[in-house]
Amino acid sequence: MSGPLAGIRVVELAGIGPGPYTCMLLADAGADVIRIDRATGSRTDPEAGPHWDILNRGRRSVAVDLKHPDGVALVLDLVAGAHALVEGWRPGVAERLGLGPEVCLARNPALVYGRMTGWGQEGPLASTAGHDIDYIAIAGALWPIGRTGERPVPPLNLVGDFGGGGMLLAFGISAALVEARASGQGQVVDAAMVDGAASLMTMTYSFHQFGWWTEERGTNILDTGAHFYEVYDTADGKFFAVGAIEPQFYAALLEGLGLTGEDLPHQQDRASWPAMKERFAAIFATRTRDDWTVVFDGTDACAAPVLSPLEAPDHPHTKARATFVEVAGVTQPAPAPRFSRTPSEVRCPPPVPGRDTLDALTDWGIPADRIDALRESGAVD
Numbered sequence: 001m002s003g004p005l006a007g008i009r010v011v012e013l014a015g016i017g018p019g020p021y022t023c024m025l026l027a028d029a030g031a032d033v034i035r036i037d038r039a040t041g042s043r044t045d046p047e048a049g050p051h052w053d054i055l056n057r058g059r060r061s062v063a064v065d066l067k068h069p070d071g072v073a074l075v076l077d078l079v080a081g082a083h084a085l086v087e088g089w090r091p092g093v094a095e096r097l098g099l100g101p102e103v104c105l106a107r108n109p110a111l112v113y114g115r116m117t118g119w120g121q122e123g124p125l126a127s128t129a130g131h132d133i134d135y136i137a138i139a140g141a142l143w144p145i146g147r148t149g150e151r152p153v154p155p156l157n158l159v160g161d162f163g164g165g166g167m168l169l170a171f172g173i174s175a176a177l178v179e180a181r182a183s184g185q186g187q188v189v190d191a192a193m194v195d196g197a198a199s200l201m202t203m204t205y206s207f208h209q210f211g212w213w214t215e216e217r218g219t220n221i222l223d224t225g226a227h228f229y230e231v232y233d234t235a236d237g238k239f240f241a242v243g244a245i246e247p248q249f250y251a252a253l254l255e256g257l258g259l260t261g262e263d264l265p266h267q268q269d270r271a272s273w274p275a276m277k278e279r280f281a282a283i284f285a286t287r288t289r290d291d292w293t294v295v296f297d298g299t300d301a302c303a304a305p306v307l308s309p310l311e312a313p314d315h316p317h318t319k320a321r322a323t324f325v326e327v328a329g330v331t332q333p334a335p336a337p338r339f340s341r342t343p344s345e346v347r348c349p350p351p352v353p354g355r356d357t358l359d360a361l362t363d364w365g366i367p368a369d370r371i372d373a374l375r376e377s378g379a380v381d
Contacts, residue, residue, distance in 0.1 A: 003030020003335075003344045008177065009364070011078050011085045012036060012059065013066075013099065014353075017132075017157070018193065019088030019116045020055040021166030026084075026173065027058030028335035028344045034360050036075060037353035039065040039381045046358070050328045050349035057327065058347040062361060063354030063381035070379035072098045078364055080107045083180075084173050088116035091126050101188045111186040112176040116169050118160070120192030132160035132193065139164070139197035144204060148218030148225070164196025219270075221245065227277035228253060228267065231306060232284035239306035240284055240292050252301040256292075257283050354381040 008031040012023045027033045035056065040063065065071040076099070079085055085104060087094050094100045094115075101113045118135045119125040125138075136142045136159045146152045169191035176189050207213035212221065219225040228244045244253040250267050254260050257280065265272035284292065289305050296303040307315060313324035313331050325334040328349035335344035357380055361371050374380045 002342060003028065004339055004342045005174075006030035006342065008032065008084065009082045010034070011075065011082045013075075013085070013087040013089070013094070014038065014061075015088030015116070017055075017088075018161045018165030018169065019086055020053070021162050022114065022116065022169040022173070023059060023086055024055050024057060025167070025170040026086075027347060029339075030342065030344065031084075032363075033059035034078060034364060035059050035061045035351075036066070036078075037061050037063045039063040039068075039071070039354070039378070041378065041381065043357075043375075043381050044352050044354040046355055048352040048355050050330070051352050053350050054330065054332045056350035057332070059351070060348075060356035060360040061351040061353050062357045065379050066097050066099070068377065068379040070374055070377050074361075074366070074374060074379060075099060076104070076107050077366065079104045079111060081364060082108065082111060083177060084112040084114060086114040086116065086169070086173070091117060091121050105186055109186060110180050110184055112173050112180055112189060113186065114169050114173045114176075114189045114191065116165060116191050116193075118165075118193045120195060121190050132157035132165075135160040135193040136164070136197045139194045139201065141197040141201050143215075144213075144217060144220075144223055146217045146223070148216070150217070152217065159200060160193040160197050164198075164200050165191065165193040168196040168199070225270075225273060227273050227280050230277060230280070232281055234284055234289040234292060235286060236288040236290075238289035240289055241304050241306050242280070243302040245302070249300050249302045252299050253303060256295045256299060256301050256303065259283075357381060 005026060008026070010023065010026055010031050010033040012019070012033050012035045014020075014035055014037045023033050023035065044063065064074060066075070087099070095102075104113055105111055115121060117126070118130040119128065133142065133154050141159050141164075142152045142154065144152075145155055169189065172189040172191055176187055180186050204213055207220070214220060217223060221229055224230050228242060228250055230242055232240050232242065234240055242253060244250040247267060251260075254264070265276065287295075292303070293305045312318055318324060323334055324331055325346060326332075327346050330349070335346060338344070358371060362368065371380070
């Protein structure tokens with residue numbers, strides 16, 4: 001194992017989306033994460049190929065029946081030897097199963113108990129269903145995303161599930177682990193996507209205070225209101241992104257577009273933005289995306305080709321930095337961020353649920369005869 005979290009043990013109570021992303025980040029950084037998947041009543045071949053869900057990479061899977069008392073007892077024994085636990089169920093579910101924070105912290109007072117929900121552990125909406133789009137809607141993060149006169153556009157599920165959810169839970173767990181090392185005491189990390197999405201909006205609130213942001217979509221610097229922060233069509237039906245905010249970068253952009261020396265409105269003259277956007281659009285439409293890539297390559301114009309997810313791994317910069325890696329024949333994002341002395345790595349491809357029951361439990365100190373008994377009782381696959 002390598003990575004700054006090598007030696008840290010994490011119990012993951014399997015869920016979907018942001019919780020698995022948290023555990024992927026922890027595993028990429030070196031933590032030994034054991035994923036508790038749902039038992040199906042049939043054993044998985046230890047040689048079974050990788051599962052399709054890349055979010056589950058880097059850890060081993062044990063299939064446990066959490067409605068079986070022996071299954072719950074097993075998880076609590078794993079908790080006793082863990083540094084952290086991650087669960088992403090609705091509030092109250094873990095408690096009903098006998099795996100809530102009070103029980104787990106009684107077994108292991110130094111445990112960091114990470115909880116991932118959309119609405120949080122309390123509040124009027126805590127017990128209701130929702131998805132990323134709902135959480136960012138309530139947080140004020142969905143409203144600003146879109147063009148003038150159009151509806152807000154959901155930014156995939158990057159803002160709620162992964163940015164405001166999984167990534168902030170990983171940060172919260174890491175911070176709590178540092179504190180636990182000093183105090184010897186664990187705690188609960190309540191990561192709510194609505195809270196995280198609101199946190200990601202901090203700069204927008206700053207802009208509002210300074211008078212740089214208005215509520216009308218598509219009229220501000222960063223929401224396609226400005227001609228120098230926009231995506232333009234190219235001659236081949238592809239796209240080019242421009243983000244030349246600072247004056248010196250804007251000057252480089254004008255040079256690439258062949259507009260140097262012309263009598264143009266001041267860059268920050270908002271009244272001129274729509275007309276300047278039309279002018280930029282007409283110029284970008286005269287060449288292909290690759291042509292413009294050559295024009296702006298090596299400049300400070302803050303202009304870049306818009307690549308699809310399938311194209312991104314082949315860009316010279318991402319290739320040079322190995323931003324993407326291939327694991328078990330599947331191209332995927334590499335671990336991030338990077339550490340100079342304790343590099344992260346993808347420990348293994350995502351496992352089929354229950355594939356590692358024997359090896360993982362043995363490594364975590366569960367005796368072989370007890371594993372056999374658990375399998376005989378149906379508590380584990």
